[in-house]
Amino acid sequence: MIEINRQGEVWVFAEQEDGVLSDVPLELLGRGRELADKLSVKLAAVLPGKGVAGLSADLGAYGADKVYVVDDDLLEHYQSVSYTKVLCELIQKHKPQIVLYGATAIGRDLAPRVASKMRAGLTADCTDLQIGDYEVKRLDQVHKDLLLQVRPAFGGNIIATIVNPDRWPQMATVREGVMAMPSRNGKVAGEVVRESVKISPEDLAVKILDRHRAAKKVDLKASRVIVAGGAGVGSKDNFQLIWDLANVLGGAPGGSRAAVDLGFIDHDHQVGQTGTTVRPALYVAVGISGAIQHVAGMSGAAKIVAINNDPDAPIFSVAHYKIVGDLNDVLPRLTKAIRTKC
Amino acid sequence: MAYNSIVLVKQVPDTKAVTGKAMNDDGTVNRAALPAIFNPEDLNALELALEIKERYGGTVTVVTMGLPSACRVLRAALCRGADRGVLVTDRRAAASDTLATSYILSCAVKHIGDYDLVLCGRQAIDGDTAQVGPQIAEKLELPQITYVEELHSIEDGVMTAKRNVGNGWEKVQVKLPALLTVMNTANTPRPAGGRLMMQYKKARSLSELEQDGGSAADAEKLKAKGLLIDQWDLDDLKADLQWCGRDGSPTKVHRIQSVVLTATEQKEVEPTDDGLRGMVHELISDHTIG
Ligand SMILES: Cc1cc2nc3c(=O)[nH]c(=O)nc-3n(C[C@H](O)[C@H](O)[C@H](O)COP(=O)(O)OP(=O)(O)OC[C@H]3O[C@@H](n4cnc5c(N)ncnc54)[C@H](O)[C@@H]3O)c2cc1C
Ligand SMILES: Nc1ncnc2c1ncn2[C@@H]1O[C@H](COP(=O)(O)O)[C@@H](O)[C@H]1O
Numbered sequence: 001m002i003e004i005n006r007q008g009e010v011w012v013f014a015e016q017e018d019g020v021l022s023d024v025p026l027e028l029l030g031r032g033r034e035l036a037d038k039l040s041v042k043l044a045a046v047l048p049g050k051g052v053a054g055l056s057a058d059l060g061a062y063g064a065d066k067v068y069v070v071d072d073d074l075l076e077h078y079q080s081v082s083y084t085k086v087l088c089e090l091i092q093k094h095k096p097q098i099v100l101y102g103a104t105a106i107g108r109d110l111a112p113r114v115a116s117k118m119r120a121g122l123t124a125d126c127t128d129l130q131i132g133d134y135e136v137k138r139l140d141q142v143h144k145d146l147l148l149q150v151r152p153a154f155g156g157n158i159i160a161t162i163v164n165p166d167r168w169p170q171m172a173t174v175r176e177g178v179m180a181m182p183s184r185n186g187k188v189a190g191e192v193v194r195e196s197v198k199i200s201p202e203d204l205a206v207k208i209l210d211r212h213r214a215a216k217k218v219d220l221k222a223s224r225v226i227v228a229g230g231a232g233v234g235s236k237d238n239f240q241l242i243w244d245l246a247n248v249l250g251g252a253p254g255g256s257r258a259a260v261d262l263g264f265i266d267h268d269h270q271v272g273q274t275g276t277t278v279r280p281a282l283y284v285a286v287g288i289s290g291a292i293q294h295v296a297g298m299s300g301a302a303k304i305v306a307i308n309n310d311p312d313a314p315i316f317s318v319a320h321y322k323i324v325g326d327l328n329d330v331l332p333r334l335t336k337a338i339r340t341k342c
Numbered sequence: 343m344a345y346n347s348i349v350l351v352k353q354v355p356d357t358k359a360v361t362g363k364a365m366n367d368d369g370t371v372n373r374a375a376l377p378a379i380f381n382p383e384d385l386n387a388l389e390l391a392l393e394i395k396e397r398y399g400g401t402v403t404v405v406t407m408g409l410p411s412a413c414r415v416l417r418a419a420l421c422r423g424a425d426r427g428v429l430v431t432d433r434r435a436a437a438s439d440t441l442a443t444s445y446i447l448s449c450a451v452k453h454i455g456d457y458d459l460v461l462c463g464r465q466a467i468d469g470d471t472a473q474v475g476p477q478i479a480e481k482l483e484l485p486q487i488t489y490v491e492e493l494h495s496i497e498d499g500v501m502t503a504k505r506n507v508g509n510g511w512e513k514v515q516v517k518l519p520a521l522l523t524v525m526n527t528a529n530t531p532r533p534a535g536g537r538l539m540m541q542y543k544k545a546r547s548l549s550e551l552e553q554d555g556g557s558a559a560d561a562e563k564l565k566a567k568g569l570l571i572d573q574w575d576l577d578d579l580k581a582d583l584q585w586c587g588r589d590g591s592p593t594k595v596h597r598i599q600s601v602v603l604t605a606t607e608q609k610e611v612e613p614t615d616d617g618l619r620g621m622v623h624e625l626i627s628d629h630t631i632g
Binding site for chain 1: 355357439440441444468469470471472473474475476477479480481485486487488489502506507508509510511512513514515516517520585591592593594595596597598599600607608609610611613614615617618619621622625626628630631632
């Protein structure tokens with residue numbers, strides 16, 4: 001753990017694979033920028049890898065004032081122990097007050113390991129991050145300007161705000177797509193700080209024999225329009241109605257977990273807490289009841305249309321347009337109305 | 343060569359069974375109204391340990407930290423083929439966050455000693471944090487293989503496994519001891535065995551025995567039959583109290599809200615051609631669709 005350091009920077013772990021930055025660190029730079037401005041401190045990215053210095057310009061363009069580059073052949077592939085060492089040594093040296101990670105396969109492997117070594121707190125899968133005060137009435141204490149880490153818990157049935165008042169850095173992970181991607185500004189890279197951390201063979205205890213990265217079949221996050229079907233669609237064949245509407249809208253088809261479990265559509269298309277979190281311009285929910293785990297992944301959509309034959313379906317509580325009816329009747333009409341635009 | 347496994351299992355409220363009654367008026371969770379279950383992915387971790395035992399020999403020890411009632415998951419594990427159950431229970435462990443939990447569980451693993459593998463579920467459904475496994479690995483200075491989906495082999499103490507990294511997979515090799523976190527896609531957990539259920543029906547921890555009015559002599563009898571579930575507190579583990587419970591937890595809950603969803607301005611659309619056309623026009627005119 002590090003002592004409380006009000007001048008400490010806000011850090012984002014700049015996850016990359018094969019020299020390509022993931023989306024989440026860029027999304028985190030967007031929110032990180034706001035947090036750093038509020039605290040009047042610098043925003044920095046931490047970039048370990050092999051031959052990755054060239055990515056600093058991108059990180060700068062998305063808002064980083066500073067990039068700590070740790071370039072080492074031994075850091076070519078992510079490994080728990082070696083990357084933990086890098087993060088911990090840099091944290092000890094520079095004492096950031098906040099460190100944010102993407103809740104990706106890598107981030108969820110790394111962040112807890114760093115937290116354990118630093119004996120610092122970590123909040124997983126935050127849906128919002130703010131700066132605010134934390135009052136302990138019992139002790140008549142106020143901790144000013146802490147990182148308020150908001151996350152759903154208990155299967156999404158409650159929303160908890162977590163703070164980490166005295167054992168810093170304050171650390172959190174955030175899922176892909178939860179924070180809006182900032183726009184790229186014309187700014188050239190901020191300051192680039194080269195750091196080196198000694199990696200020994202024991203830090204690379206895991207041998208990677210083979211690895212495979214699949215291109216995502218569907219990129220729900222990048223879709224402006226999503227038409228999602230649930231268990232109510234009834235069958236894989238009937239899911240064609242969903243594809244048809246998605247096609248005329250130029251959007252992507254999505255599904256609830258029940259639809260995925262029933263085999264109507266692949267898991268890549270699942271929206272929700274254990275699927276993808278999306279924030280499209282338009283989300284059409286068809287035959288989806290609106291369980292909290294589903295809603296957690298789509299309530300950020302700008303416009304929500306819900307079609308359900310149960311007028312009391314919970315999905316309607318987040319819908320801008322409520323259509324009570326049988327999807328088998330409504331969908332073909334809606335598809336036609338859009339195709340003909342009149 | 344035989345390999346000894348320690349599996350960490352958690353008893354969790356069944357978050358899928360959340361109904362109106364499960365929430366208190368103040369927005370907190372009424373745990374008593376929820377059925378307690380074996381954390382699903384911990385069953386996958388247990389299954390993997392049992393498969394390793396069947397393939398290579400060795401033992402399987404299951405450990406849980408929780409209230410005395412969490413003993414139920416230990417019995418469930420014994421009925422599936424685990425050799426030994428350990429309950430870690432102590433009032434001073436209450437309010438532990440993932441860091442404090444991992445500290446206490448790492449003390450328990452050290453106390454057991456003599457292990458080749460520590461297995462956890464990928465995550466527990468009550469918090470979905472997936473933090474406890476990697477944190478225990480760090481505390482024990484073990485390498486970790488998260489998201490294990492397939493175990494290829496263990497040869498001369500070197501394990502080869504496949505892990506699922508979301509957008510792909512990795513085949514990795516590590517010299518044991520190591521900590522694994524296991525995914526639900528790794529296997530299909532076996533059901534409890536009939537014969538084992540008969541055998542372990544009466545297995546009890548000391549606190550359960552006391553609750554039933556049992557005496558020290560009863561405990562001795564159970565122990566002789568191999569039916570006394572080990573029960574340890576923080577003193578048994580020689581845990582440093584500053585890292586346990588509330589004091590050992592850097593994260594604090596500032597606020598809890600139960601979820602109330604509200605939509606801004608809702609329009610009800612008639613499911614007729616006219617109604618739908620009206621909506622489509624609105625969506626076009628506000629540039630939602632092109
Ligand atoms: C830890 C956890 C994580 C989860 N993660 C996710 C997640 O990421 N994403 C997710 O979606 N779920 C998730 N779930 C599951 C979630 O709780 C629900 O079970 C699921 O979302 C229900 O899917 P559904 O709405 O399609 O099905 P149902 O709840 O069965 O709803 C079907 C709906 O279709 C309507 N309907 C039926 N026939 C018609 C018809 N002819 N016309 C119109 N409407 C019709 C019904 O009125 C009903 O409202 C998770 C659960 C847990 C516990
Ligand atoms: N109280 C506990 N007792 C035993 N094992 C636990 C406990 N809490 C967490 N674990 C283990 O750590 C894994 C991840 O838990 P979590 O970090 O809470 O998602 C679980 O699947 C268990 O294997």
